[in-house]
Amino acid sequence: MRTYRRDLDRIEEDGLTRRLQIRAGMLEFSSNDYLGLANHPLLKEASIRAIEMYGSSVAASRLMSGNICLHEELETRLARLTGMESALLFGSGYLANTGLLSSITSRDDLVFTDRLNHASLVDGVRLSRACAFRYRHCDMDHLEHFLANRTCKGNRFIVTDSLFSMDGDIAPLRKLEQLSMRYDCSLIVDEAHAIGIFGNGSGICSEYGVKPHAVIGTLSKALGSYGGFVAGSVELVKYLISRARTFIYSTGLPPAAPAAALKALDIIESQPDSGRKLLKKAADFRSMIELSGFATAPSESQIIPVQTGEIHRATSLSAFLKRNGISAVAIRPPTVPSGTARIRLSVTLMHSEEDLRHTADILNFMTGGQ
Numbered sequence: 001m002r003t004y005r006r007d008l009d010r011i012e013e014d015g016l017t018r019r020l021q022i023r024a025g026m027l028e029f030s031s032n033d034y035l036g037l038a039n040h041p042l043l044k045e046a047s048i049r050a051i052e053m054y055g056s057s058v059a060a061s062r063l064m065s066g067n068i069c070l071h072e073e074l075e076t077r078l079a080r081l082t083g084m085e086s087a088l089l090f091g092s093g094y095l096a097n098t099g100l101l102s103s104i105t106s107r108d109d110l111v112f113t114d115r116l117n118h119a120s121l122v123d124g125v126r127l128s129r130a131c132a133f134r135y136r137h138c139d140m141d142h143l144e145h146f147l148a149n150r151t152c153k154g155n156r157f158i159v160t161d162s163l164f165s166m167d168g169d170i171a172p173l174r175k176l177e178q179l180s181m182r183y184d185c186s187l188i189v190d191e192a193h194a195i196g197i198f199g200n201g202s203g204i205c206s207e208y209g210v211k212p213h214a215v216i217g218t219l220s221k222a223l224g225s226y227g228g229f230v231a232g233s234v235e236l237v238k239y240l241i242s243r244a245r246t247f248i249y250s251t252g253l254p255p256a257a258p259a260a261a262l263k264a265l266d267i268i269e270s271q272p273d274s275g276r277k278l279l280k281k282a283a284d285f286r287s288m289i290e291l292s293g294f295a296t297a298p299s300e301s302q303i304i305p306v307q308t309g310e311i312h313r314a315t316s317l318s319a320f321l322k323r324n325g326i327s328a329v330a331i332r333p334p335t336v337p338s339g340t341a342r343i344r345l346s347v348t349l350m351h352s353e354e355d356l357r358h359t360a361d362i363l364n365f366m367t368g369g370q
């Protein structure tokens with residue numbers, strides 16, 4: 001019979017045990033509620049109204065009896081937001097990525113993927129058994145070397161996060177678009193951390209004028225709700241409805257989720273400056289942290305890695321912050337490459353200037369202000 005003791009001991013010895021903790025009224029730096037919408041009264045009200053109208057669950061896949069107007073209204077809005085023809089909701093961003101990639105790629109295809117892409121993109125390609133080439137993070141020469149030398153019977157895809165979730169840096173999307181055209185590839189971009197913030201809320205592709213084959217987003221970060229989506233051509237969305245297993249064989253989003261996301265889009269559209277305000281706040285915070293001797297490169301966004309390198313330095317820094325009332329989780333391999341442990345701070349619009357100054361002071365105290 002399968003037992004776990006030996007594996008658990010090894011995980012513990014490597015300092016890689018993961019533990020759940022109940023959120024406990026601390027100054028929070030691990031939340032992706034970037035615009036502070038998850039507790040917004042208008043989102044709560046919209047969710048409650050949706051529950052009263054449709055119930056707490058749609059209790060079936062959307063292809064059975066689980067499709068409601070709120071799903072379709074949100075899909076129309078998300079397509080408009082991202083500048084794509086059409087969009088399709090999934091149960092989460094993870095399910096959107098795995099559903100998309102496992103259905104549009106096959107074992108005859110090649111997928112060129114950034115080494116720091118989110119796990120859900122990696123898993124989607126694994127499910128299709130397409131051959132994956134992982135190019136060095138944002139290294140366009142390395143990618144081009146692969147593109148020029150690897151051919152296949154099927155289709156070729158370039159897959160990237162737009163804003164990298166653990167480093168807070170931005171992919172060279174214009175160059176990626178050029179390469180995808182030059183080498184006849186379909187470009188797939190995951191905008192999970194950028195939607196709602198960059199490009200007046202529409203994401204980095206839209207801000208840069210880049211038109212990928214498909215954009216993936218989540219409702220669970222800046223939009224303060226839950227769920228994920230793929231945006232692309234009408235044909236792509238039709239194809240996914242018939243082929244994406246994580247869409248077909250899974251219950252539709254509960255009514256409260258699309259209702260809250262629709263309200264979040266109203267708020268974002270009426271306050272297009274929110275993202276810029278957040279990015280300015282984050283830039284100021286990065287400067288404060290760097291004064292304490294910690295590196296925050298290559299962050300250029302609201303996601304700020306405080307680099308420690310070794311695992312135990314990351315865990316002890318996280319524990320030190322916790323003793324000082326600050327919640328910031330240590331990020332360790334395999335979530336990040338070996339030797340690059342860090343704590344990941346995400347700045348939100350709910351952080352006051354005093355919160356940020358106080359946190360920088362604590363980090364400064366930790367290093368003795370080197």
Ligand SMILES: Cc1ncc(COP(=O)(O)O)c(C=O)c1O
Pocket residue numbers: 092093094095097118120161165190192193218219220227228
């Ligand atoms: C880049 C990226 N894509 C996708 C996801 C998955 O999104 P969700 O949390 O909605 O499953 C995440 C989640 O952290 C992410 O960082």
